[in-house]
Amino acid sequence: MRVGMGYDVHRLTEDRDLILGGVKIDWEKGLLGHSDADVLIHAVMDALLGAAALGDIGKHFPDTDPAYKGISSILLLEHVTKLLREHHYEIGNIDATIIAQKPKMAPHIPQMRANMAKAMGINESQLNIKATTEEKLGFTGREEGIASQAICLLNERKES
Numbered sequence: 001m002r003v004g005m006g007y008d009v010h011r012l013t014e015d016r017d018l019i020l021g022g023v024k025i026d027w028e029k030g031l032l033g034h035s036d037a038d039v040l041i042h043a044v045m046d047a048l049l050g051a052a053a054l055g056d057i058g059k060h061f062p063d064t065d066p067a068y069k070g071i072s073s074i075l076l077l078e079h080v081t082k083l084l085r086e087h088h089y090e091i092g093n094i095d096a097t098i099i100a101q102k103p104k105m106a107p108h109i110p111q112m113r114a115n116m117a118k119a120m121g122i123n124e125s126q127l128n129i130k131a132t133t134e135e136k137l138g139f140t141g142r143e144e145g146i147a148s149q150a151i152c153l154l155n156e157r158k159e160s
């Protein structure tokens with residue numbers, strides 16, 4: 001069994017869509033990034049890559065590569081899942097937290113979970129997503145950005 005953790009932050013800005021867990025959330029601001037800036041999926045990918053000792057998302061998907069400009073992070077998550085399979089790992093479980101003052105994430109979490117579980121080829125029971133505010137403190141509290149944290153367990157697949 002191997003454990004991994006991930007953390008990511010993206011800045012909130014006008015004229016961008018807010019996409020989290022592959023869900024486009026109707027909101028006045030969105031997250032800035034080279035990709036679609038899906039900070040939840042980025043934290044989960046970093047946890048998975050970390051558990052497998054395969055580096056991080058910046059190593060696999062450099063933000064200097066035009067191939068990743070505007071890309072859906074769901075596609076990047078599918079790629080990370082393929083990498084894990086190639087290295088004989090399977091996902092045990094993932095627990096992730098979105099840290100955002102606004103908007104309310106709870107209504108969107110079932111769809112995020114469905115999208116991400118599908119991309120990773122796992123059961124939804126293996127993926128928990130939750131949200132918290134930081135009580136109006138710090139950069140998330142001032143609505144300047146959204147952060148995410150994730151932790152995961154990987155199992156080494158036994159060859160038959």
Ligand SMILES: Nc1ccn([C@@H]2O[C@H](COP(=O)(O)O)[C@@H](O)[C@H]2O)c(=O)n1
Binds near residue numbers: 102104107130135
């Ligand atoms: N952006 C958010 C933040 C929180 N929630 C939900 O509200 C609960 C209470 O949040 P506190 O930060 O006051 O502890 C939290 O447990 C989440 O269920 C949310 O949906 N979206």
Ligand SMILES: C[C@@]1(CO)OP(=O)(O)OP(=O)(O)OC[C@H]1O
Binds near residue numbers: 063
């Ligand atoms: C996801 C990538 C893809 O180029 O771009 P960004 O959306 O800027 O996200 P970041 O969390 O800064 O990680 C870097 C890149 O891997």
